[in-house]
Amino acid sequence: MIDPTLLARVVKGDQQAFSQLYDHSNTLLFTLAVRILGNHEEAAELLQDVYLEVWRKVSRYDVGRGTPVAWLVTLTKSRAIDRLRARASRGYRTTNSLEAGTAAQMADPGPSPFETQADQELRISVGAAVAGLPQAQQQAIELAYYEGLSHAEIAERLNQPLGTVKTRIKLGMSKLRDGLQQWWNLGDLQ
Amino acid sequence: MTHEELEESVPLYAAGALDRIERQALEAHLLSGCASCHSALKDYQSVAALLPLGLSPTKPPRSLKATIMAGRNPASIPAEAATNEPARPSLEPGEWMNHLFPPVAPARSLSLPWALGLATLLIVSVGGYFAWNVSTQRSIDTSNIKQLEASLQEKSAKLAGVDREVGDQAKALAELRNELQQRTNEAAEAKEQLAQREAELEETRVQLSQRGSARTVETPQDELATLLRIPNVKAVTLTGSEMAKRAAGFLLYDSRTQKAWLYSVNLPECPAGTTYQLWAIHDKPMSIGTFQMDTGETAHLLVKKVLSFTNAKTFAVSLEPSGGRPQPTGPMYLLSRS
Numbered sequence: 463m464i465d466p467t468l469l470a471r472v473v474k475g476d477q478q479a480f481s482q483l484y485d486h487s488n489t490l491l492f493t494l495a496v497r498i499l500g501n502h503e504e505a506a507e508l509l510q511d512v513y514l515e516v517w518r519k520v521s522r523y524d525v526g527r528g529t530p531v532a533w534l535v536t537l538t539k540s541r542a543i544d545r546l547r548a549r550a551s552r553g554y555r556t557t558n559s560l561e562a563g564t565a566a567q568m569a570d571p572g573p574s575p576f577e578t579q580a581d582q583e584l585r586i587s588v589g590a591a592v593a594g595l596p597q598a599q600q601q602a603i604e605l606a607y608y609e610g611l612s613h614a615e616i617a618e619r620l621n622q623p624l625g626t627v628k629t630r631i632k633l634g635m636s637k638l639r640d641g642l643q644q645w646w647n648l649g650d651l652q
Numbered sequence: 653m654t655h656e657e658l659e660e661s662v663p664l665y666a667a668g669a670l671d672r673i674e675r676q677a678l679e680a681h682l683l684s685g686c687a688s689c690h691s692a693l694k695d696y697q698s699v700a701a702l703l704p705l706g707l708s709p710t711k712p713p714r715s716l717k718a719t720i721m722a723g724r725n726p727a728s729i730p731a732e733a734a735t736n737e738p739a740r741p742s743l744e745p746g747e748w749m750n751h752l753f754p755p756v757a758p759a760r761s762l763s764l765p766w767a768l769g770l771a772t773l774l775i776v777s778v779g780g781y782f783a784w785n786v787s788t789q790r791s792i793d794t795s796n797i798k799q800l801e802a803s804l805q806e807k808s809a810k811l812a813g814v815d816r817e818v819g820d821q822a823k824a825l826a827e828l829r830n831e832l833q834q835r836t837n838e839a840a841e842a843k844e845q846l847a848q849r850e851a852e853l854e855e856t857r858v859q860l861s862q863r864g865s866a867r868t869v870e871t872p873q874d875e876l877a878t879l880l881r882i883p884n885v886k887a888v889t890l891t892g893s894e895m896a897k898r899a900a901g902f903l904l905y906d907s908r909t910q911k912a913w914l915y916s917v918n919l920p921e922c923p924a925g926t927t928y929q930l931w932a933i934h935d936k937p938m939s940i941g942t943f944q945m946d947t948g949e950t951a952h953l954l955v956k957k958v959l960s961f962t963n964a965k966t967f968a969v970s971l972e973p974s975g976g977r978p979q980p981t982g983p984m985y986l987l988s989r990s
């Protein structure tokens with residue numbers, strides 16, 4: 463999806479490379495931010511912060527630790543959840559997460575101009591893998607992943623035993639790993 | 653916790669479902685070097701990173717890119733800017749695979765006042781950071797502008813100095829040119845004057861030579877005086893004979909000009925029909941010239957052109973009939989001593 467050499471160029475302060483990095487990642491990161499924050503405006507604000515941080519800290523990126531996309535996704539998720547918690551601590555109620563749809567539930571708006579065929583296949587595979595999970599497992603994973611809830615908090619939210627929630631998450635993650643392992647085993651997960 | 657329990661918590665960790673204590677326990681275990689847990693985590697982290705791809709894509713507003721591109725400080729190189737970040741968020745990019753710290757959840761495990769306190773601190777520190785960032789940037793910009801202004805001013809001053817110097821030098825050059833012109837004129841004038849003087853000198857020389865020759869004729873005394881200063885002029889003294897004991901004479905002969913001067917004193921007045929005659933005697937007497945002594949005259953100068961008497965050693969003056977005689981006939985009045 464993103465060539466690691468593109469980040470190497472951004473490290474050197476290459477504006478054009480940064481622009482390309484944005485073009486290749488903005489939809490995915492914005493989608494993630496909207497999913498977590500439930501708000502386009504706030505997601506756009508978050509992306510400004512994230513890209514600024516990427517521009518400033520890109521020299522810390524180490525290709526041996528993960529793909530550029532994994533790095534960007536992890537950073538965006540981390541910052542979005544920080545923001546979500548800051549908002550919750552100020553007394554705001556999150557109303558978005560469960561209402562937001564997944565790929566399986568919503569129409570695909572079509573490929574991005576920067577998306578390769580391999581990107582599309584991967585996206586479809588992930589969507590299918592997630593959609594293929596039992597609803598309970600998918601829900602438990604999404605509450606942890608997109609809302610930053612711990613298993614205890616999820617159990618409380620769903621009014622389910624803690625062990626059940628843990629098992630759902632473990633099983634769901636295990637299935638996703640089995641379904642998607644081919645992508646990183648092939649070594650072309652970028 | 654046992655290894656099995658820890659290993660089972662790996663997928664929950666990757667999904668972000670562990671609480672703080674469980675998370676720290678697993679991290680400690682991973683740092684201790686458990687290869688199987690590390691490998692498992694790597695797989696689950698990869699799954700976790702892919703999850704957003706399963707969402708229905710939502711495109712950000714088109715203006716976002718321009719805002720982000722403009723929001724960066726183009727002057728700051730990413731590597732440098734990274735060192736100036738005071739407020740460190742919970743998860744550093746690039747570190748996720750190494751230490752695997754998902755976002756911490758302090759607000760969940762702390763009481764509300766603590767949470768509020770932390771939130772306030774966060775707001776203050778973030779605000780402070782941005783204020784610091786803006787003010788630092790502004791002060792850097794201001795100091796940069798000041799430096800540029802100072803540099804510009806300095807350059808302008810230098811330029812003005814150079815201008816002045818060039819002006820001065822041009823002025824000095826013009827002065828030198830004027831002076832040179834003046835000197836050239838003076839030299840030309842001096843040359844002209846010199847030519848004039850030379851002409852005058854030439855004229856004077858001509859006049860002098862003319863005057864000199866005229867004087868020789870008009871004033872033999874001057875010539876005699878000149879003769880006295882010439883070393884090869886022969887000088888002979890003559891003394892009076894019995895006929896004129898008080899008489900004396902002084903003869904000069906210049907072989908160069910073949911002229912003879914006889915200066916005689918106290919010779920008696922010539923009786924009428926007689927004349928004194930000067931003789932140069934070598935083997936035989938040779939007449940040099942005649943002269944008269946008038947009444948009251950005591951001294952007389954005779955100047956004569958003589959062809960040759962270089963060998964003559966004796967000179968004499970005799971009294972002869974008027975017009976002189978080829979050989980002495982009368983009495984001797986003056987005779988040289990040699």
